[in-house]
Amino acid sequence: xxxxxxxxxxxxxxxxASSASxxxxxxxxxxxxxxxxxxxxxxxxxPTAKRCIFFFMAGGPSHVDLFDPKPILNNRDxxxxxxxxxxxxxxxxxxRDKAVLKGSPAKFSKRGxxxxxxxxxxxxxxxxxxxxxLIRTVxxxxxxxxxxxxxxxxxxxxxxxPSIGAWLTYGLGTESDNLPGYVVLAAGRGASGGSSNxxxxxxxxxxxxxxxxxxxxxILYLSNPPGITRASQRRTLDALGRLxxxxxxxxxxPEIASRIAQYELAFRMQSAxxxxxxxxxxxxxxxxxxxxxxxxxxxxxxxxxxxxYHRFSVNCLLARRLAERGVRFINVVHASWDQHGKLAYDxxxxxxxxxQPIAALIDDLKQRGLLDETLVVWASEFGRTPLxxxxxxxxxxxxxxxVWMAGGGVKGGTxxxxxxxxxxxxxxxxxxxxxxxxxxxxxxxxxxEHLAVNxxxxxxxxxxxxxxxxxxxxx
Numbered sequence: 001x002x003x004x005x006x007x008x009x010x011x012x013x014x015x016x017a018s019s020a021s022x023x024x025x026x027x028x029x030x031x032x033x034x035x036x037x038x039x040x041x042x043x044x045x046x047p048t049a050k051r052c053i054f055f056f057m058a059g060g061p062s063h064v065d066l067f068d069p070k071p072i073l074n075n076r077d078x079x080x081x082x083x084x085x086x087x088x089x090x091x092x093x094x095x096r097d098k099a100v101l102k103g104s105p106a107k108f109s110k111r112g113x114x115x116x117x118x119x120x121x122x123x124x125x126x127x128x129x130x131x132x133x134l135i136r137t138v139x140x141x142x143x144x145x146x147x148x149x150x151x152x153x154x155x156x157x158x159x160x161x162p163s164i165g166a167w168l169t170y171g172l173g174t175e176s177d178n179l180p181g182y183v184v185l186a187a188g189r190g191a192s193g194g195s196s197n198x199x200x201x202x203x204x205x206x207x208x209x210x211x212x213x214x215x216x217x218x219i220l221y222l223s224n225p226p227g228i229t230r231a232s233q234r235r236t237l238d239a240l241g242r243l244x245x246x247x248x249x250x251x252x253x254p255e256i257a258s259r260i261a262q263y264e265l266a267f268r269m270q271s272a273x274x275x276x277x278x279x280x281x282x283x284x285x286x287x288x289x290x291x292x293x294x295x296x297x298x299x300x301x302x303x304x305x306x307x308x309y310h311r312f313s314v315n316c317l318l319a320r321r322l323a324e325r326g327v328r329f330i331n332v333v334h335a336s337w338d339q340h341g342k343l344a345y346d347x348x349x350x351x352x353x354x355x356q357p358i359a360a361l362i363d364d365l366k367q368r369g370l371l372d373e374t375l376v377v378w379a380s381e382f383g384r385t386p387l388x389x390x391x392x393x394x395x396x397x398x399x400x401x402x403v404w405m406a407g408g409g410v411k412g413g414t415x416x417x418x419x420x421x422x423x424x425x426x427x428x429x430x431x432x433x434x435x436x437x438x439x440x441x442x443x444x445x446x447x448x449e450h451l452a453v454n455x456x457x458x459x460x461x462x463x464x465x466x467x468x469x470x471x472x473x474x475x
Contacts, residue, residue, distance in 0.1 A: 043445025048409020137417030175326030375408025
C-alpha cells in the first residue's frame with residue numbers, strides 16, 4: 001500500500017510552485033514529502049546548541065533578591081525614590097505617592113571560580129556559576145503579565161505570533177522520530193498567558209508546543225480505547241490520510257499537511273511517550289539528585305498546593321530525557337513568581353522548589369556529555385521593583401531584570417551588564433528582550449534577521465524590528 005507521505009510527495013513540486021517560497025516553502029515541503037525528523041534546512045552559521053531546555057519562570061522572579069545584589073538599596077530601605085529616577089514609570093499596583101525603596105533580605109555570596117555573586121536562596125544554582133552566563137540588564141516595555149509573556153515568548157506583545165520554540169523547530173526541524181519537536185512541561189498554577197506562550201502563530205500548527213500532562217497519558221487520548229487495536233488504528237489513519245490528500249489537492253491548505261503529520265506523529269508516540277515518562281529505569285541516585293520524591297512544603301494562599309515540588313523535579317528529569325531523545329525545544333513552565341505580598345516566604349518557597357532539580361539537571365547533562373550541545377535557559381517576563389508593595393511584596397518591573405543561560409556554547413562564569421545602584425535600570429550594556437532572543441537563535445546557528453516569514457505582505461521574524469547578538473556571552 002502506498003503511504004500517505006508517498007502520495008503527498010507526488011504533489012510537492014506543484015505545491016512549491018504555487019503556494020510557498022523561501023524558508024517557509026522548504027518547511028512545508030518537509031511535511032509533505034516525508035516524516036523524517038531531519039533538519040529542514042542547514043543553519044546560517046555553525047551551531048553550538050542542538051536543543052534547548054527553557055525554564056519559563058512565569059510571574060517575575062525578583063532579580064534584586066536572586067541575581068543582582070544591591071547593598072546601596074539595602075542602605076536606603078524605606079526611603080522615597082527620587083522623581084528623577086521614577087520619571088513616567090507606570091506600575092501595575094504601586095501608588096506613586098507611596099513608593100519607597102525596599103531592601104533585600106537575601107544574603108549574596110561569591111560562587112565558583114568566577115566569583116559571581118548569587119543569592120543564598122538559589123545556592124545550588126549559584127554553585128554552578130562557572131557554567132552560567134548571567135545577564136543582569138534585560139529589559140522590555142510590558143509591565144503586565146500576558147503582554148510581557150508574549151514579548152518574551154514571541155518577540156512582541158501581540159497575539160498570533162510564533163513562539164521561540166516554534167521558530168526553532170520551523171528553522172531546524174527535530175532529531176526525534178517519535179516525539180514532538182517542541183514539548184511543554186508545566187507545574188504550579190500555570191502562566192497567565194497560557195498556550196499563547198507556546199503557539200505556532202502563523203506557522204503551520206505542527207510547530208506549536210505540545211503540553212505533556214503530569215498524570216495518565218502524557219497527552220490526552222494518546223492510548224487507544226478498549227477494543228481498538230494498533231492494526232485497526234493504522235487502517236483508520238491510512239483512510240484519513242487518503243481523504244486529507246484529496247482535500248489537499250483541491251484547496252492546497254498547508255494545515256492539511258500539518259494535520260496528516262500530527263496524526264502520524266501521534267501514532268508513533270503511542271510507543272515512545274509511555275517509555276519516556278517511565279522513570280523506573282533511572283537510578284536511585286538520579287531520582288534523589290533531582291528530588292523526585294520530595295514533599296511539597298506548606299504553601300500560602302498565593303502558591304500552588306499539592307505535589308508541586310515533585311512535579312517540578314519530574315519535569316526537570318523529563319527535560320533531560322526529552323533532550324536525549326532529540327526533542328528540539330523543551331519548555332519547562334512554572335507559575336507563579338508574582339510576589340506582590342509574602343515575598344519572604346513565597347519567593348523562598350519557589351526557590352527551594354527550583355534550586356535542587358535545576359542544579360541536578362545541569363550536572364546530569366554535563367555528566368552525560370550533553371551540556372555542550374544543550375542550552376539551558378532561566379527567564380521570565382520581567383523582574384520585581386526595588387520598591388516595596390505593601391509590607392512584604394514587590395510590583396512588576398520590566399526596566400531591568402536577570403536572565404541566565406548555561407551550556408550550548410555560552411561563556412560560563414560570565415556576568416553581562418550592570419544595573420544602577422538600586423537595580424532600577426541598566427547602567428551598562430542594556431539587553432532588550434529581542435537582543436536576548438537574537439542571541440539564543442545565534443547559538444543554534446540561526447541569523448535572527450534572516451529567519452523570517454512573509455506574513456500579510458511583511459517579512460516577520462521573532463525579533464520584530466530590532467535585536468542584536470550579545471557576542472560577549474558566546475564562548
